[in-house]
Amino acid sequence: MVLGSTGTHVGDQVTAAALRPLTRAEVRSIDEIAIGEYGMPGICLMENAGRGAAEQIVAHTPANEIAILCGGGNNGGDGFVIARHLELMGRRPHVFLLADPGKLAGDALTNWQIAMAGKIACEVVDERSLPSLQRKLADAACIVDAMLGTGASGDPRGAIALAIQAANAAKAFRVAIDLPSGLDCDTGSPGNPCFRADLTCTFVAEKIGFDAAGAREFTGTIRVVPIGAPADLMNRYAASESNGG
Ligand SMILES: NC(=O)C1=CN([C@@H]2O[C@H](COP(=O)(O)OP(=O)(O)OC[C@H]3O[C@@H](n4cnc5c(N)ncnc54)[C@H](O)[C@@H]3O)[C@@H](O)[C@H]2O)[C@@H](O)CC1
Ligand SMILES: [K+]
Numbered sequence: 001m002v003l004g005s006t007g008t009h010v011g012d013q014v015t016a017a018a019l020r021p022l023t024r025a026e027v028r029s030i031d032e033i034a035i036g037e038y039g040m041p042g043i044c045l046m047e048n049a050g051r052g053a054a055e056q057i058v059a060h061t062p063a064n065e066i067a068i069l070c071g072g073g074n075n076g077g078d079g080f081v082i083a084r085h086l087e088l089m090g091r092r093p094h095v096f097l098l099a100d101p102g103k104l105a106g107d108a109l110t111n112w113q114i115a116m117a118g119k120i121a122c123e124v125v126d127e128r129s130l131p132s133l134q135r136k137l138a139d140a141a142c143i144v145d146a147m148l149g150t151g152a153s154g155d156p157r158g159a160i161a162l163a164i165q166a167a168n169a170a171k172a173f174r175v176a177i178d179l180p181s182g183l184d185c186d187t188g189s190p191g192n193p194c195f196r197a198d199l200t201c202t203f204v205a206e207k208i209g210f211d212a213a214g215a216r217e218f219t220g221t222i223r224v225v226p227i228g229a230p231a232d233l234m235n236r237y238a239a240s241e242s243n244g245g
Pocket of ligand 1: 078160
């Protein structure tokens, strides 16, 4: 049964297009079930997520130079995949890692290592290089927020908070990956600070908080990007009511 469709979906997964907005817990459990029950390697999900988001970025902006702000979790891992695909699509991505590369793990670490081996322009931002990042973002044509996704808690902290402020002050076309960093995806409440996107490429389904009053000021246009989870799994959610998070 189709419970909700905004007409903003992409991809050829019929059931993904029919999915109602999901809570943070639901969308995270789809990732976990795809990996645990269906045997999909998490890195396949990340590859689909990153490539789909790169396709959306290219469809929405002609910008050539694209700054990709990456955090230390899997949202950052998506950012490394996006950079690789943007380069293949003829754009010039530049990754700024706002975390200690020594603390990357799992699929994010693998994709960071692939980016390094592939000589994608990447730099690690620390306190000393933050002013230089702020200057570079002021000149960027497109800024991608792959800092915080569904694993974030509380207001953005440290270098990520400063990068969000610098990105919001820039004239660039801004793209959020999965959700704008700082936005609570269940309530739609913006944290302090909160990335202000022109486009949000969100994975699997819209997040329930995107419908809250004022949330669209931070998400901008929303595009749902499938991550390749089996239709059988998606159907279980399409036919169920929200579990309330
Ligand atoms: N296999 C999967 O589970 C998939 C996950 N995907 C991506 O992974 C994301 C979730 O990844 P994670 O669970 O690793 O979590 P996130 O990457 O959303 O956040 C965790 C990272 O942020 C830091 N952090 C948390 N709260 C913070 C705050 N308030 N200020 C500053 N830093 C903070 C943590 O120390 C950690 O480094 C999704 O939103 C999606 O983008 C996609 O790649 C699709 C597949
Ligand atoms: K994000």
